[in-house]
Amino acid sequence: xxxxxxxxxxxxxxxxxxxxxxxxxxxxxxxxxxxxxxxxxxxxxxxxxxxxxxxxxxxxxxxxxxxxxxxxxxxxxxxxxxxxxxxxxxxxxxxxxxxxxxxxxxxxxxxxxxxxxxxxxxxxxxxxxxxxxxxxxxxxxxxxxxxxxxxxxxxxxxxxxxxxxxxxxxxxxxxxxxxxxxxxxxxxxxxxxxxxxxxxxxxxxxxxxxxxxxxxxxxxxxxxxxxxxxxxxxxxxxxxxxxxxxxxxxxxxxxxxxxxxxxxxxxxxxxxxxxxxxxxxxxxxxxxxxxxxxxxxxxxxxxxxxxxxxxxxxxxxxxxxxxxxxxxxxxxxxxxxxxxxxxxxxxxxxxxxxxxxxxxxxxxxxxxxxxxxxxxxxxxxxxxxxxxxxxxxxxxxxxxxxxxxxxxxxxxxxxxxxxxxxxxxxxxxxxxxxxxxxxxxxxxxxxxxxxxxxxxxxxxxxxxxxxxxxxxxxxxxxxxxxxxxxxxxxxxxxxxxxxxxxxxxxxxxxxxxxxxxxxxxxxxxxxxxxxxxxxxxxxxxxxxxxxxxxxxxxx
Numbered sequence: 001x002x003x004x005x006x007x008x009x010x011x012x013x014x015x016x017x018x019x020x021x022x023x024x025x026x027x028x029x030x031x032x033x034x035x036x037x038x039x040x041x042x043x044x045x046x047x048x049x050x051x052x053x054x055x056x057x058x059x060x061x062x063x064x065x066x067x068x069x070x071x072x073x074x075x076x077x078x079x080x081x082x083x084x085x086x087x088x089x090x091x092x093x094x095x096x097x098x099x100x101x102x103x104x105x106x107x108x109x110x111x112x113x114x115x116x117x118x119x120x121x122x123x124x125x126x127x128x129x130x131x132x133x134x135x136x137x138x139x140x141x142x143x144x145x146x147x148x149x150x151x152x153x154x155x156x157x158x159x160x161x162x163x164x165x166x167x168x169x170x171x172x173x174x175x176x177x178x179x180x181x182x183x184x185x186x187x188x189x190x191x192x193x194x195x196x197x198x199x200x201x202x203x204x205x206x207x208x209x210x211x212x213x214x215x216x217x218x219x220x221x222x223x224x225x226x227x228x229x230x231x232x233x234x235x236x237x238x239x240x241x242x243x244x245x246x247x248x249x250x251x252x253x254x255x256x257x258x259x260x261x262x263x264x265x266x267x268x269x270x271x272x273x274x275x276x277x278x279x280x281x282x283x284x285x286x287x288x289x290x291x292x293x294x295x296x297x298x299x300x301x302x303x304x305x306x307x308x309x310x311x312x313x314x315x316x317x318x319x320x321x322x323x324x325x326x327x328x329x330x331x332x333x334x335x336x337x338x339x340x341x342x343x344x345x346x347x348x349x350x351x352x353x354x355x356x357x358x359x360x361x362x363x364x365x366x367x368x369x370x371x372x373x374x375x376x377x378x379x380x381x382x383x384x385x386x387x388x389x390x391x392x393x394x395x396x397x398x399x400x401x402x403x404x405x406x407x408x409x410x411x412x413x414x415x416x417x418x419x420x421x422x423x424x425x426x427x428x429x430x431x432x433x434x435x436x437x438x439x440x441x442x443x444x445x446x447x448x449x450x451x452x453x454x455x456x457x458x459x460x461x462x463x464x465x466x467x468x469x470x471x472x473x474x475x476x477x478x479x480x481x482x483x484x485x486x487x488x489x490x491x492x493x494x495x496x497x498x499x500x501x502x503x504x505x506x507x508x509x510x511x512x513x514x515x516x517x518x519x520x521x522x523x524x525x526x527x528x529x530x531x532x533x534x535x536x537x538x539x540x541x542x543x544x545x546x547x548x549x550x551x552x553x554x555x
Contacts, residue, residue, distance in 0.1 A: 026149075026238060034245030037167045041214045044415070047178035051419045054175070054362035058388050059101045062365070063093055065388070069143050069395050077126070077135045078113070078397050084131045085111040101386075102367050105398055109384055110370040114398035117382075137339060140394040149201060149238065149341075165341035168391035169363075170205060171212070173343050176360045176421070178213040180346035183415035184308065184332055186282050190274045192219035194267060194285035194293070196534050197239050197256055202312065204239070205341055206284045206334075207253065208246065216252030218274075221259040221267055223534065261289065261536045264296045271297075271307055280306040286313030289536040291320050291462050294327035304329035310347070312336060314537050315429055316355050319451040320462045333357055335428055337401045339394055342385065345425050349414035353426040358416040359407075361423055363389050368407060369400065380404045380431050402430050446540035449502040457498050460487045463538040466530030478522055485527045492525045499523060 042050070070076045071089040082088070087108070095104040108114070112128040119126045122136035149165050181187060191210050195203025207217040239256055246253035259266055271281050283293070290309040297304050305328035311320075312334040324331055332347030333355045344364060345357035359366050365386040383405055384398040405428040411417055412424070429447070450465040464484040481499050483490065500518050504511035517523050530538050 027241065030238070030241050031245055033167045034242065035249045037171055037208070038212060038246070038249035042174055042178040042212055043214065044179065044182040047175040047182070047213075048415075048419045050175035051179065051362055051421065054172075055420045058361065058365075059096050061390075062101055062386070062388050063089075063096060065390055065395065066092060066397075068390070070397075073143055076395075077133055077139045078395070080131060080133055081113045081126070081128065084128055085113055087111075087113070101365050105365055105384065105386055106367045106370065109367070109398045114369065114384055115396075115400065117400045117402040120396075120399050137394070140396065142390065142392065142395060144390070149205070149242070165201075165205065165393055166391045169341075169389060169393065170208060172363050172389045172391060173360060174209045174212045176346060176358075176362060176416070177206070177209040177343070179415050179419055180358075181210065181213055181215070183349040184347070186308065187213075187215060188280070189282040189308065190219075190279045191215060191217040191282045192221065192254075192267070192270065192284070193217070194221045194259070194264070194283060194289050194536070197222045197235055202336065202341065202535070203284050204242065206310070208242070211246050211250040211253060214251055216250075218254055219270055220254045220256050222256045223259055223261055223536075261292065261532060264289070264293050265300065267293050268297045268300055268302050268304075271304060272302055275306045280308070282308050282310060284310040284312075286535050286537050287311040287316045287320050288314065288463055288532070288538045290316075290329075290331065291323045292536070294324045294329060297327045297329075303327070308332065310334055313535060314539065315447050317447050317451055317462070318354060319447075319455070321354055323462060335425065337403070341393070342387070342396075344385070346416065348412055348416065348424065350412040350417075351426075352410075352412075352424075355428055356424055356426045358421040359423040359425050361421055363387065363392075366407065366423070366425070367398075368404075369398075382431070383407075403428055404431055405429065449499075450540045453502050454495070454498060458483075458487065458490055458495060460484060463530060466538060466542060467540060468531070468542045478524065479517065481523070481525045482528050482530045483525060484529050486529075490527075495525050496523060499525070 040046075067089055070078045070082065073079065082092070085108070092104070095107070099107075115126065116124075118124045119135065120137070120140070122134075122139075126133040126135060149167070191207065193203030193207050195201065197204070203222070204220065207220060210217050243253045243255060257266075267283070271283075274281050283290070285293070290311045293309075294304060304324075307329040309324060309329055309331040310333075311331055316331065316333050321331065332349075332351075334343065334347060335345045335355070335357055336343040342364070343360060344366065345359045348356045348358055365388060367384050369382045369384050371381065381404060382400040383403050384400060385396050386398060387394070387396045405425050408424050408426075409422050410424055411422060446467065450467065451462045454465045455461050460483075464487060466482045468480040468482055470478045470480060481495065483495060496518070500514045500523065503514040514523075531542055532538055
């Protein structure tokens with residue numbers, strides 16, 4: 001008994017903000033939740049009908065959620081924001097009925113009813129005029145939390161945020177995923193995921209939705225997350241329950257097969273076996289792993305002409321696309337974010353851009369913010385997200401997630417568009433910000449710098465360069481350009497000059513900052529492999545470790 005208590009204590013400590021009661025409830029209630037999740041299969045027509053019904057009811061669902069979780073909840077952090085701008089529930093209803101949901105949300109954002117990414121994460125207070133609120137991620141959890149699987153943000157530039165993704169929310173997203181599979185003719189493919197086990201688990205969640213569409217996924221290549229031993233035991237036990245439940249109530253589910261992201265030959269070999277058996281393959285993974293699998297196939301002289309990658313987790317840039325297509329593979333893109341494992345959009349089958357996707361309007365409303373990103377000379381406007389289903393792990397009303405993109409409505413002719421999902425999103429990017437010498441620097445496309453500009457000059461490609469922001473004693477920051485040693489001999493001085501020129505490209509202000517940093521010795525080049533995240537991402541900007549208080553306040 002004492003040993004069990006110690007294990008539970010360690011799990012609670014490792015999983016951070018997730019309440020202990022919900023951790024205890026998950027193993028007990030998960031089998032029943034999985035049975036409910038698989039109670040009804042989703043073929044193409046059923047998914048289409050479900051999407052149509054959800055689109056009709058989305059505005060009324062938003063108003064009901066606002067009534068229940070905001071205006072009838074004195075503890076809601078959104079309530080002071082609405083009252084600060086003089087908006088009561090009756091005013092909100094009248095505006096939605098008169099102008100529509102997206103127009104109403106845009107107007108509310110202009111008046112101050114929104115949350116920046118830092119405010120939502122509790123990194124800074126919410127300040128609107130005389131109003132000042134202190135919040136944390138737990139402030140936005142649903143009043144009636146549904147049973148959920150542990151998920152975690154990537155923590156690339158912030159401390160990872162843990163939350164639960166409910167199976168009810170996953171069920172609400174599943175019709176769009178089922179129609180996405182039909183649009184890309186993936187019903188007859190052999191499905192696999194390359195992803196971590198839990199938390200994170202986007203690959204596992206995708207395989208669950210594939211199974212709900214009546215397709216038994218075949219492979220789950222995964223690497224254990226870096227966590228304490230107690231958390232690893234807990235997560236492994238939850239994964240085993242998911243596998244058993246999907247086999248008992250659904251069409252089947254693969255065991256988690258351990259893999260090292262530095263050696264993806266087992267994935268290529270599996271593709272070869274399935275191709276010999278006449279089956280095309282669909283592989284769900286982050287974009288960096290798709291590139292690695294393609295490079296591995298090229299080294300092994302194996303064709304991936306029967307493979308379609310479903311990529312997510314980071315921008316699928318043209319440089320990544322070129323590597324994947326050079327191995328013969330096809331691709332489509334998904335976009336989502338955490339906390340809460342929100343699947344924003346699925347790839348269009350008649351795309352106009354590399355990452356042209358359909359926004360899932362059944363579960364989300366997405367608008368452009370009226371404010372430009374602080375410090376950005378190009379006037380980039382962040383995306384704002386609003387959840388439209390009560391099973392969302394966290395209630396979000398006009399919440400930034402740190403990304404911007406192009407939003408447009410068009411009729412494309414693919415199955416998702418014909419079902420009524422006419423809002424497209426593409427060119428999704430993060431607005432990266434870092435602070436050096438007391439100056440905030442916003443760079444809207446670091447991927448172009450590390451995947452195109454530097455490789456054009458010095459060789460290599462996606463995954464060979466990475467900027468790392470490191471804390472130093474005294475609160476100073478060092479900006480390191482990591483360059484993979486495999487690129488051979490390079491002139492560090494020339495690389496540094498190209499880095500400065502790249503950071504200076506957007507404006508006179510940025511040129512001034514980059515020169516100041518160079519003179520102060522803040523910029524440096526190191527010959528070491530870029531760091532790979534637990535999910536296999538090679539991010540363009542990585543914040544390493546915790547900064548001293550002074551630097552953290554500036555960030």
